Amino acid sequence: VLTLSGCASEPPGRGGRGARGAGGGSDVTDAALATYVPPGDLDEYYLFYSGGHSGQIFVSGIPSMRHIATIPVFTPYPGTGYGFDDETKEMLGGYTWGDSHHPGFSETNGEYDGRWLFINDNANGRMARIDLRDFKTKQILKIPHISANHGSSFVTPNSEYVTMSTRMSVPFPEGTYADVSEYGTKYKGVIAGIKIDPDDGNMTLAWEILAPPFNYDLGDAGKGPSDGFMFLTCYNSEREFIEGGKLEVTASQKDKDYVLAVDWRAAEQAVADGKAKNIGGAMVIDPLDAPGVAYFMPLAKSPHGVDVSSDGQWIIGSGKLSPTTTVYNIDKIKKAIADQDFEETIDGIPVLTYNSVREAEVPVGLGPLHTQFDGRGYAYTSLFVESAVAKWKLPPYDDPANMEQYVLDKIPVAYNIGHLVSAEGDSMSPDGNYLVALNKLSKGRHISVGPSIPESAQLIDISGDKMKLLYDAFTEPEPHYSVTIKADKINAIEVYPKEESDN
Structure with a gap:
């Protein structure tokens, strides 16, 4: 009382x-x-967590953070019989396990439209589509030549495409063998554009782009002035694979790695012009045959996240081994491309001059990974090493010589944050009220459940000048990313229409 x-x-x-x-x-x-x-x-928002090695999606509400449902996707789920009937067995394609990582909503004009949710299988090179009318998985698409599909699931502003890329480069084409001593020449990265049918959401593979054998990590789709580009981080630009060596060391020798900017309209045109080859059922584009389909932008070494601001003007890259985020300006990127302002060319892909495309480097803190937005001109970056979230101002900057002043607030989280998500934070109009920190460790924050502990998801109020911690929630391991949507944007059915029944 x-x-x-x-x-x-x-x-x-x-x-x-x-x-x-x-x-x-x-x-x-x-x-x-x-x-x-x-x-x-009722809650204001749906929160969709990826289920990691469970292969599923977890659904919670915001602000209550209560678990509401589990959506079976890549793994059989006895609770609902998923994977045991003929229809879902066929959809799973003989697989009994998947590694769900990054969910992404369908969009219309850069806003979440509440129709479909896409999620990647990091383990098996697959993409799934969930129908948000009934929260059921309706399609799983296997993509050739993709190994460890991590650079997903990033949807273009009008749901033209959802991205896919290979985390671990492998010999190309799929099924061929090359010794690891030939890693630098016989192995390839692959970037895929998966076409989405605007009427029913059906996915088909439109094209693939060959890329150097780097490790392609995470990405985002451009919007507004950057619409037409897909951005993906990559590391191990050293092309190293040393037997017995530590990849963390051998792949961290260069001062910078890259963001790959893919012009998906140029890729469409390359296919239309006959510049792609049908290899293993995929229309494969070699940048040597189709100049202009992709460009590299230098970024601090070992980058993880690249995120596009809600207005589409700023592309934010985070190198894990640098205490800064790099802000790129889409106008400068377009100018550098038009002027052919290149540092070099790698396997047919030009490298844009860093100082020509960079707007600023913001000293956010130690171990920056991912960035979200509030629609009010501020960005929020997760700091893995610091176990914190940093709030900072987006451009313009009146005093670029003193960038520390633009880092406005930090809040500690428990502990070792990976991803984070703000309310509708990947759309063109984030709500600017809630942020969820997805942390790798939760030790000491809950009653003991033995040696194996749950993940931690912390709800944070970002509506004011200073961030405030609201709630600790705990999830099954391991949500890699999550997305939120206003509850009233999803029109879920409770009874299937009779005319849609096949029985």
């Missing part, structure tokens, strides 16, 4: 509902009121 007596007002926005603070009480009280969803009331 004492705790609540000073808080007569409802949390603003809650209906008001939301994480805007209640005022008049302690921080603990405010957090409790901001996240409490009374019996019979």
Whole structure:
């Protein structure tokens, strides 16, 4: 009673509902009121976590952070019989396990439209589509030549494509053998564009682009002025694979690795012009035969995330081994391409001059990985080494010689954060109220469950000048990424229409 007596007002926005603070009480009280969803009331947002090695997707609500459902995707799920009936057995294609990593929503004009959710299988080179009318997996597509599909699932602004790329370069084409001593020449990376049917969401492989044997990690699709580009980070530009050597050492010798910028409209044109070859059922484009389909941009070594701001103007790259994020300007990128302002060319792919495309380097902190946005001109970057989230200002910068002043706030998280997601943070109009930190460790934050501990997901209020921790939630291992969408954007059915039944 004492705790609540000073808080007569409802949390603003809650209906008001939301994480805007209640005022008049302690921080603990405010957090409790901001996240409490009374019996019979509903959450504001869906939160879709990837399920990692479970192969599934976990669904929770925001702000309650309560687990609501599990969507079976790449792994049989006895709870609902998924993978045991003829239809879902056939869709799984003989696989009994997958590694789900990065969910992405279908979009219309850069906004989440609530139709479909896509997610990649990092282990087996597959992409799945979930129908958000009934939260069921409706298609799983296996893509040739892709090994460890990690650079997914990033959807273009009108759901033309969803991306896929190879994390571990392998001998090309698929099924051939080359000794690891020939890694630098006989192995290839592959970037794939998966076409999405605008009516029913059906996925088909449109094209693949050959790339040097780097490790292609994560990405984002351009929007607004950067629409038409897909951006992907890559490391091991040393092309090293030394038997008995530590990849972390051999692949970290150069000062910089790269962001790969793929012009997907140029890739479409290359196929239309007959510059692609049908190899193993895929239309494969060699950049040597189709100049202009892709460009490299130098980035601090061992990059992980690259994220496009909500207005599409700024591309944010994070090198794990540098305490900075690099901000690229899409106008400068386009100018460098038009002027052929290149440092060199690698396997037919030009490298844009770093100082010509860079807008700034922001000293966010140690171990930057991923960046999200609030739609108010601020960015939020996860710091793995610091176990923190940094809030910083996007350009323009009046005093670029003193970039420290543009890092505005930091909040500690528990512990070793990987991804993070803000409310509709990958769309063109983020809501700027909630952020979820997806942490690798949770030790000491919950009652003991033995030596194996759950992951930690922490809900943070980002509506004010300073970030505030609201709630600790715990998930099955291991959500690699998550996405959020307003609850009213999903029109889920509760009864299947009779006319759609095959029975």
